[in-house]
Amino acid sequence: MANVTFSSPVMANNVTVYAVAGHRGTILSVAKAHRIPIPFDCGDGECGSCVVQVKHLSGDGVKYGIALTEKEKEMLRQLGKITPDEIENAEVNDMPPPYRLACQCFIRDEDIMVTFEGDQTMPGRKPRMSIAAAIFKGGQEIRSVDQFIAYAIKVEEEAAIHFDELGAAMEAVGNTEVADLFRQFAGYSRLHYEEAKSLAGTADLAALMPGDHVWPDLVTPERTALWAGDPDLSRLDALKAALQGELLGFEFYHHIAETSPDPKIRSMAKEFVKEEGEHVAILERWIEREWAQRRSAAE
Numbered sequence: 001m002a003n004v005t006f007s008s009p010v011m012a013n014n015v016t017v018y019a020v021a022g023h024r025g026t027i028l029s030v031a032k033a034h035r036i037p038i039p040f041d042c043g044d045g046e047c048g049s050c051v052v053q054v055k056h057l058s059g060d061g062v063k064y065g066i067a068l069t070e071k072e073k074e075m076l077r078q079l080g081k082i083t084p085d086e087i088e089n090a091e092v093n094d095m096p097p098p099y100r101l102a103c104q105c106f107i108r109d110e111d112i113m114v115t116f117e118g119d120q121t122m123p124g125r126k127p128r129m130s131i132a133a134a135i136f137k138g139g140q141e142i143r144s145v146d147q148f149i150a151y152a153i154k155v156e157e158e159a160a161i162h163f164d165e166l167g168a169a170m171e172a173v174g175n176t177e178v179a180d181l182f183r184q185f186a187g188y189s190r191l192h193y194e195e196a197k198s199l200a201g202t203a204d205l206a207a208l209m210p211g212d213h214v215w216p217d218l219v220t221p222e223r224t225a226l227w228a229g230d231p232d233l234s235r236l237d238a239l240k241a242a243l244q245g246e247l248l249g250f251e252f253y254h255h256i257a258e259t260s261p262d263p264k265i266r267s268m269a270k271e272f273v274k275e276e277g278e279h280v281a282i283l284e285r286w287i288e289r290e291w292a293q294r295r296s297a298a299e
């Protein structure tokens with residue numbers, strides 16, 4: 001018999017379960033059977049969201065939990081959760097590394113302590129919850145993969161329009177550098193739009209598309225009301241409008257990635273979160289640079 005103790009800051013107390021022979025399976029399967037909320041998406045060693053720390057509690061120094069597959073090793077390496085020494089120790093001395101993928105690590109006949117945190121593959125930054133995301137939290141929920149794709153198509157389509165408008169405004173006043181940046185962002189959004197459309201395949205998503213009434217101010221998260229076709233929009237204002245749009249999109253996808261009960265929807269939303277997070281970081285750098293230029297011009 002193996003005692004498996006789960007411990008996490010997301011749980012009120014540690015929970016110990018008994019994994020009897022013949023019903024052991026992976027750490028993830030035992031966790032799921034006992035409603036232990038280890039994050040996971042793919043269930044197949046591909047995404048890294050189920051990373052856990054495993055402490056072997058038997059005092060005899062014998063560890064049975066090894067069987068580190070190439071797939072698990074590679075993912076742990078990508079996550080920075082295994083060192084070259086630990087890999088060698090696993091291969092040469094059969095010593096298990098401290099971090100494992102819960103979906104790949106099988107429970108053996110030994111007591112272990114499994115510690116986990118939130119999803120390590122999500123950006124650390126927590127979103128400030130926008131009205132758009134709050135609506136999804138309180139009422140509307142994405143109930144199917146098709147519905148998620150329909151919403152993503154709409155959000156990305158409008159993001160492309162938003163960036164085209166901002167790009168045109170910057171071009172009109174000779175700010176070609178910022179105009180080029182916005183055109184690039186419009187291109188990314190079009191790419192996401194095409195990706196979402198190809199995910200939809202031949203499915204008719206028209207009935208699942210969000211109506212304008214779904215969003216606050218009648219604009220999708222990425223098409224912000226801050227930019228209202230102002231002809232005097234400064235370079236800094238345009239960057240801020242772009243940032244606001246990207247932040248709202250980031251929050252929208254982040255909320256779905258964190259709360260959807262469907263692992264496939266969570267996994268798809270996370271892809272968008274990562275890219276939106278990168279766009280937010282780029283715009284923040286541009287804004288910081290703009291401020292710095294203004295400060296030095298004022299000196």
Ligand code: FES
Nearest residue numbers: 043045048050103
């Ligand atoms: S759930 Fe994706 S690696 Fe385990």
